[in-house]
Amino acid sequence: MIRLLDAGFTRLRKNKIFWISSAFSVILALGMVFMGFNDIKKYNSIVEVEQLMLNYSIVAGILIAVFTSLFLGSEYSDGAIRNKVSIGHKRSSIYLSNLTIIIVVSLFLYLLFIAVAALVGIPLLGQINMELSLLASILGCIFVAVIAYASIFTFLAMIISNKTTTAIVSILSAFVMLMFALTCTSILEAPENILETSIINGKIESKAVPNPKYPSEGKRKLYQFFLDINPTGQMLQLTREFNQNMYLLPLYSSGILVVFTGVGLILFKKKSLK
Numbered sequence: 001m002i003r004l005l006d007a008g009f010t011r012l013r014k015n016k017i018f019w020i021s022s023a024f025s026v027i028l029a030l031g032m033v034f035m036g037f038n039d040i041k042k043y044n045s046i047v048e049v050e051q052l053m054l055n056y057s058i059v060a061g062i063l064i065a066v067f068t069s070l071f072l073g074s075e076y077s078d079g080a081i082r083n084k085v086s087i088g089h090k091r092s093s094i095y096l097s098n099l100t101i102i103i104v105v106s107l108f109l110y111l112l113f114i115a116v117a118a119l120v121g122i123p124l125l126g127q128i129n130m131e132l133s134l135l136a137s138i139l140g141c142i143f144v145a146v147i148a149y150a151s152i153f154t155f156l157a158m159i160i161s162n163k164t165t166t167a168i169v170s171i172l173s174a175f176v177m178l179m180f181a182l183t184c185t186s187i188l189e190a191p192e193n194i195l196e197t198s199i200i201n202g203k204i205e206s207k208a209v210p211n212p213k214y215p216s217e218g219k220r221k222l223y224q225f226f227l228d229i230n231p232t233g234q235m236l237q238l239t240r241e242f243n244q245n246m247y248l249l250p251l252y253s254s255g256i257l258v259v260f261t262g263v264g265l266i267l268f269k270k271k272s273l274k
C-alpha cells in the first residue's frame with residue numbers, strides 16, 4: 001500500500017484538477033474576504049473572519065465531488081486500476097490508498113482556504129472574536145464531515161467504471177444532499193405560531209395562531225436525524241458556530257466513513273475490471 005500511496009501522491013503533484021481545485025480554494029477565500037471588506041466600507045456591516053472560515057464548508061461537498069470523480073475516474077479510463085491488480089496489488093489496498101489520497105486532498109483544500117482567509121482576512125476585517133477552543137472544536141467537526149464526504153465520493157468513483165457517469169452521479173449527489181439539507185433546515189426552522197391578519201369593523205387586527213406547517217415532535221426528531229446524518233446538513237449546522245448536536249456530528253460522520261468504506265471494499269473486490 002505504501003507504493004500505491006507514493007505513486008498516487010506523485011501523480012497528484014502533476015494533476016491539473018488538483019491544481020485547479022487548489023486555485024479555486026484560494027480565489028474563493030480571497031473573494032469572500034474582499035466582499036466582506038467591501039460590505040464593511042459601504043454598509044458598515046459586521047463581518048467576522050471566523051464566519052468566513054466556516055462558510056466554505058457549504059461548497060466543500062461539490063468541490064470534493066468534482067475532484068474525486070475526475071481524479072479517480074481517470075484511473076478506470078486510463079486502465080490504471082486494472083494494471084495495479086495485474087501486477088499483484090490487493091484490491092483492498094488499491095481502494096484504501098485512493099480513499100487516503102482523497103481524504104488528504106479534501107482536508108488540504110479546506111486548510112488552504114482557512115489559511116488564506118486568516119492571513120488576508122485578519123488584517124482587513126479584524127481579529128477572531130470567537131473563543132479559539134470553540135473554533136477549534138467546530139473546525140474539528142467540519143474536518144470529520146469532510147472525511148465523510150471523501151468516503152462517499154470515493155465509493156462512487158471506485159464502483160462506477162465510467163468517468164463521465166462518475167462525475168455526473170457524484171455532482172448530482174452533492175447537490176441532492178445540499179437541497180435535502182436546506183429542506184430539512186427550512187422545516188425545522190418553521191415558527192410555531194404565525195400572525196393571522198383580519199379586518200374587523202374596518203380595523204386591521206393581527207393575532208398569533210398555530211402554524212399548520214410546524215412539525216410535530218416526532219417529525220422534528222426525524223428531520224433532525226436526516227439533517228445530522230447528511231454531511232451537508234452537518235456543515236449547515238456547523239456554520240452557525242454552535243448547536244446542541246455539534247458533538248454528536250462526528251459520530252455520524254464516522255459511521256458514514258465505516259459504512260461506505262466497508263460496502264465499497266466488498267463491492268470493489270467483486271467488481272469486474274474488464
